[in-house]
Amino acid sequence: MGLFLSTTINRIDRKGRVSVPGPFRAVLGEQPFAGVILMKSPIHAALEGFAPLMMEDIASRLDAYPMFSMDQDDLAAATLAEAMPLHFDTEGRIVLSAELVAHAGFDEEVAFVGLGRKFQMWSPAAWKKRREVAQKSVKTKGLVLPARNGGEA
């Protein structure tokens, strides 16, 4: 399966359209519908982007909570209920709603940030700060990648 990697900055035109970076489209291309799922990030002034199939995974993770528990309900409301499927146009662009633009504070440009199974969309200035914080955080907290679950050799 392809991964979302690297960071790319694209422009928003006056119609609210942005090109999804070509490599990202290639990852999304292996999907049931020609588009992407966006939601407001619950932890950042940014958007989270997923391949449509990933929603299945999110739903599965929610199964870890007791049914009708308030926590599960909160999480489902914060994720699945907020998920917006956006179709690509013929050129591989999506149209951002005013609500999404407001939450992420987009101006003229959007930074598409590849994070493996998902990606984020930031205003370039905000991403610059976030990037530094993340790097510092990894160092000071001494974050390390956990051992593999069931990978290969």
Next chain:
Amino acid sequence: MGLFLSTTINRIDRKGRVSVPGPFRAVLGEQPFAGVILMKSPIHAALEGFAPLMMEDIASRLDAYPMFSMDQDDLAAATLAEAMPLHFDTEGRIVLSAELVAHAGFDEEVAFVGLGRKFQMWSPAAWKKRREVAQKSVKTKGLVLPARNGGEA
């Protein structure tokens, strides 16, 4: 998996292309996509090169974290977002972006330095210095390779 070994110097042409040394390509060849992952070294004026499978591995390990946790986000931002996948052309070359060239201070030539599971790319002059420093450092600090069981000294 094969190892990246030895040091090779290749030229950058006016289009920003460099041949990845043949032996390195052989190591990278057994990969899901025909190319290499580069990122700016966080500790040197150099680039770090990885096999694409490395990123798969990192992504898998990150799956162990809760989704939307800040630790997962920090780690992904510091690794996957910084990783740039570069495809080989038909001749086994990659194209270096201006950003990468600037970070590593490349001029006309690049030294590909094999370091086992990864390699580095240096401007030849900078590598010469770095090499001496590393050798001196090993002597004065009395550095030795840890035992094979993974135990610290």
Next chain:
DNA sequence: TGGATATATATGGGATAGCATGGGATAAAA
């Protein structure tokens, strides 16, 4: 063994296809 011919690598340049971007036209919705 020597010489000639392959095979692979490194390098250069021209041509082409794909991507990001912008704007107008058309179709659906309010």
Next chain:
DNA sequence: TTTTATCCCATGCTATCCCATATATATCCA
């Protein structure tokens, strides 16, 4: 009708392909 959302076309840029050459190592044959 007015608005909104697609589609379609046009453009510049850059990535990538394809072809060509030089050098070096490997292979073959007389």
